[in-house]
Amino acid sequence: MSGSSYFSVLTLAAGTVLVCAVAILWLASIRAVISMVAVQGASLGLVAVVLGVHLHDAGLLAAAAVVVVVKAVVIPVLLGRASGSDSGSRESRPLVNVPASLVASAALIVLAFVTGRGVAHFVGTRAGALVPIGIATMLIGFFVLVARRRPTFQIVGLLMVDNGIALTAFLCTAGFPFLIELGVSFDVLLGVVVLMVLSQRLRLEFGDVDLDELQELHD
């Protein structure tokens, strides 16, 4: 792969991750959001593949495979199944409405680009220059956690934070040693599974809940 095409593919993939993040913020339907998550996972995998090919790093390719399997296939499927019963439900009254969320996400992206410049500069590679995209994805994910009421949205937000960080990691260091990468992915998977189980249990015991109804515990 030539240098410039490598970089444009990389940019495209990383950009897709960020665009998916913004899209998730925009969308209200849970089913659409889950498909966006799948796209985001796939793009993340693509980033890893491109980097792996470029650097001739077998470990990175293996990691890419794990990422694709876990984040683009398993988790979306699980999410879809878990929210099967209420897959038609929507985030009807987000804590921060969609226009304001989009403005906020723009601000977060600016913030990420300002604060990520130092790291990008330090990494020194062309891939490294894309680090702010990872940070921005993470921040938007965090914002989803803060601004959305549905349990599924929070799981998605968590995934976005994770994807953002994973993207940053790939771009910065071309990934961790494979075993650790595996452990990390496994942890993420388990975490999502646990959350899904919990949300199911919540629904079973208390019916359809918004998370901000969970305010029984406080001082």
Added chain:
Amino acid sequence: MSTGWSITSMSAISLLQVVLVIVGGPLLLGFMRKVRCRMEGRVGPPVHQPLLDLRKMAGRERTRPEHASWVFPLAPVVLVATTLVVAAVAPLLATDPAFGWSADLFAVVFLLLLGSVSLALGALDTGTAFGGMGASRAMTIGALAEPALLVAILALSVPAHSSNLPTIIIRSLAHPAWLATPERVLALVAFVIVIVAESGRLPVDNPSTHLELTMIHEAMMLEYAGPDLALVKLAESMRLVVLFTLLADLFVPWGIATSPGPWHLAVALASTAGKLVVLGAALAVFEVTVAKLRLFRVPELLAGAFVLATLAVLSTLVVP
């Protein structure tokens, strides 16, 4: 201490002082009563009437309220004993009675306080409302008089660098200029107020009243009879004499015997008698002209005395 005093002469002086106080007390009271009566245009009883009263009381039966404990009969004894101890060691007639070195002004104050406390306890022991009332009022006044008294003593002690009575008197005899200093005058006024208050005279207390709600000292001795009553009355008059004599000796020490010898003593006796007569007459005249203060105005009087005494102390520091 100045030399030349023998043990015998010192003991003799002490004995003389004790006798003077025992006999002089009632006589002083009688004299004061006479003066008052004269001023009020009455003849009044003879001067030695209080002595006669004491003798009569001594012959009566002793009684004790059935609920009272041993404190009740003990109180008059302690009251008299404290006064006698002061009379024996304080330089009333001469600068060196027996144990004069131990005659400390602060100690004198605490001894007299012991007497007051024991009388108050005796009054409380009767369990009557009047006993409690008298004790409460007497102790309140005592508590408030004490600061003024001690600070006044401090003012007198500072120039002499000692609170030892003979030392103060001897040093002020040696420095007559001290006597007219502002701190002396201020301390004198404070002293007088305190003595009036402590010994239960007008305007603080009216010793001749038996009007129930105005009594202070009288209320405390209501239950005493016979020799006990005599002791309490005697002690009251003795304290007055002791305080007057000390006042006179501290502020106008001339006449006090500074060396042994019958002549000196005779002069001292005469001068002391003269001072007592003057003081007694003055107090009697004063008592005729004022009315009794309300109980709750008394603290103001004593606070005034305290301020004067404090000023006295401060002026000892300002005026070298």
Added chain:
Amino acid sequence: MLLMTILVLPLLGGTAVALGRGRTWSAWAAVASNGGALALGIIAAVRVLREGPLSGARGTLRADALSVFMVIVIGAISLLASWLGVRTPARAPEDGHRNPERSAVYGVLVQAFVGFMILAVLAANVGVLWVAVEATTIVTAFLVGFRRTRGSLEASWKYIVICSVGIALAFLGTVFVYLAALHAGGHSAHALDWTSLMAHARHFDPSLMRLAFGLLVLGYGTKVGLAPMHTWLPDAHSQAPAPVSALMSGVLLTVAFYAILRFKAVTDVALGPGFARTLLVIVGLLSLALAASLLIAQRDYKRMLAYSSIEHMGLIALGAAAGIRLAIAAVLLHILGHGLAKSVLFLTSGEILTAEGTSRIDGVRSLVARRPALGGLFGVGLVALLGLPPFSLFTSELVMVRAEFEVGLGWAAVLAMVAMVVVFIAVVGHARHMLLGPAGPPRPAGSSGVTAPPPRWVAAPLIGGLVVCGFIGVFAWPLSGLLTAAARVVAT
């Protein structure tokens, strides 16, 4: 081999529970396995002191004095917690009777929890440490929600979401550290080993390390319960079954702090001591202020204990900020002392909850008179927790204050002291209402079932925990060598 055994033992206990389907003997087997871990930890400590750091599993595990100290802390508290946990599953309110399957799940999860914590402190590699800490989150999420009440599910949700985010931030920090290590010439396979990090730290890029350590403090600080990401802690601690609360408050928090401590050492080499100090002072004071403020009007005694944990984590952060050996030794002593006292308190509060049927402070009265054993334990535990002698928290707090003054953090120590006084006032006020007063007539029968005092075998480990806490506060010899050696690992 030794390290591997320590790591595997609790898991063996867990296997036993699984095989025994949660029957009582298998629960006791788990207790024994935790005891064994403690004993082996002590043996490892002796060996480390004599021979230097141990390693195992082909370099994946490594134990220096700090690690073995943490192993001992984990061992001791897991022993206590699993001991009291023997009868916990039977108490889950919706069951009424012993449900073997759930007992087994409970036992296995607890043992896995313990195992992951041991892995975290024995890991030679930062990445493994991260994986282990994240794993504890997942395992405990089920334990927090074990009672399946609305409250416990809510707590469990908050716990896992907040901690996952936090730990993700720690991962980002780790990524940056890795980046710095690679640029400083570390080999990718071992660049994240503690030894390698410490060796190359001098060449790390300062601005990157600043960002990395900031993220690490924020991220691991979430698990430690440091403000502002402490918010999961009171909910989770108050809803989890008592032994789980005890484990979480007693060791999980400090295992996460162990990570901060390690990274602080790296940061100190890279940046000098000033940066990490500033950061830790800020979070420490923030946590203290917060804990003090929220304890004043606290209404739930388990939450009270949880906020007290936040307070103590703040103190530990301040101690670590001082950073000198004395301070670190005191921090470690505090970790052990707090772990013991807090776990005893949580376990006791579990017994109180079972006996009284409420965790509200105003629902519990005259405990000392009505239930002398529980009231006494709770009272003595609070005395220990408030930093009064002879318990070790007194000594460690005093030494931390000393160390703070020595490095010029006297002002922070003064503020901390103010917060501690407020905490003291608040806790004493609450404790007074709970513990003191007349026994009065027995409560109406409907309110709760158990009135009998806890059996001896329940009281014994609790008393033992407090006795140990007092012992290490008075006597220096068994621990001071290990403490100084451990402090030397991370303090300059």
Added chain:
Amino acid sequence: MTAALLVATALMGLAGTAAGAIAPVRFRIALSSALTIAACALGFVVGAEVLHSGHAAVVHTTTLMPLASFSLALDRFGALFVVITAVVGICAMIFRFGYDGQGLASRTASSILPLFVTSLLLVPAASNVTTFLFLWELMAITSLLLVLTDHARRSEVQVAGQWYAVMTQLGAAALILGLVLLATRSGSQSFAVIAVRSAHLPAWVRSTAFVLAVVGFGSKAGAVPLHVWLPRAHPEAPGPVSALMSAAMVNLGVYGIVRVGMGLLSGGPAWWWLLVMGLGALSAMFGSLHSATSKDLKRLLAYSTTDNVGLMLLGVGASGLFADTGHRALALLALVAALLHVVFHAVFKGSLFLSASSVHQAAGSTDLDQLGGLLRRMPVSGPIFLVGGLAIAALPPFCGFVSEWLLLQSMLHGLPSGDVAIAVAMPIGVGVLALTGGLTAFTFTKAIGIGLLGLPRTQDAERAGEVGRPMWIGAGLLAVLCLVFGVAPFLVIPSVVDAAGAVPGLHLAGALTRGWNVALPGVPGMLAPGLVAIGLVGFGGLVALGRHLVQQRPVRLTEAWGCGRELQTARMEYTATSFGEPLTRVFEDVLSPARDVDVSHLAESRYYTEAAVIHTTIDDAFERRVYRPADRMLVRWGAVARRVPNGSVHRYLAFGLVALIVVLVVLA
């Protein structure tokens, strides 16, 4: 030798604790008390030996106190306090053999009491910061637990315990900060090293440390305005404990101020000592005023402790002031006066608290308005209280008189020194001393007169009888000491001079005693307490004899006359409230008493009154104006803070997002 004994003291105390914890119920009290007495006896021997020889008893080990070391070094100054504690401890423990009230027999109390006594004994020996603070806090927590002994029966106990806990912790925090500041700046924990190096510390460090120490120790000593716990906690503690607290524990506050101010810091500027004198004056006045108006016997005694601590602090402050202006002999004199007052206060307050507990046990109350007539019913305990009361009122021939006299003398002789600070401070000091002296006489006239004399006011008081022998022996020993020290102060003064001489920089040319008498070197005249006693007894005997001779008929018992009342009943007696009423009125502005009048009318007509009840309650002004508002502020703050974490996971996550953004912005 002394070191070994010191260790033995500690071990004996711990054995007492063990005995209290594990001995069977039948032997529990006997065994733990006996071992505690043994510990006190050993402590007494060590203290006496150190006082006598001047060789410090030194114990040092690194086995105790992790990350620090345990170190004791008992010098003469500390030894004095050990001896005091030992004496009070022995008497209190003897008392305890017969005392069965207030839950002191429980296992908890039996095991903690010896520990409390042991920590009291060891605090003055501590010679490094960690050891000192450890023992100090041990003393605080054990005493707190002992105060709480009777919590189950009276809710006041809980309140008292809470006040005590909070105030003692405030003090401890100040103390920790002050001592640690001193230790780190001097580079050593050891008191000896600090004492050497502190002179080179910057002035602000020295002053800060001193002020913090004054706050810390002042709160333990019960100095106003840190006293609020004392009038609550001392009365609620079981008898022997309140005696130990009032007679031994508060002393250690004075000990600490002297140890830090004069020992570790070797004296300081005049304002330090004016501060101490100011606190002392305030405490003395406030304490004596409140004790004069209290109607509960133990509360009255507790306020009187504040009063007496004030006098001690006056002496200590005067001493420091003199030392600062170079009057070393005067400084020593003032310190001796203060320490002598510490000794005597321990003796009379110990006997007062113990006999007040006897009264409590016999008559079931310490409310003076429920007592009366007890002197006849308690032929031994009554006189013991009487003696203690006369001693505390500084009346000859009892011991309080001697120390107050010395205090007055030290102030008198300081006056001409020409220093402005002294010139202003001393007259005020004398005034305060005098006022409190008068008020104390008032107070104890009331306590004795209302409590012990007259008619019993309740049936319980009517039925009261003498308490068991151990109780009056314990209290009686102290009462005997009141008299012995009052008549023959030369027995203690040289030791106190030695103890005060251990404070660096103070020395006295000559002795303070001449034969049986107390005399200042180079000043004519002296105090002859022995002579006064002989005079009183002699003249008293003569007067009594004379009375007997003039009237030999037996005394007739009569109904009290009372200006002609037909029937004397206890309802007509003056109560403590009415006794204090004139004083309450005089100081109305300071005390601001609250009066409630409940009038119930006859059913037939509301113009006729059936009964009128007047309640006068006097709150502590500092409690009302300072502590309660502070508490309210804290509560309000807590209520505000509680609203921030509202349980919403979104809000919690928002905290995190903000924190993350801050981290990114600041650090990246």
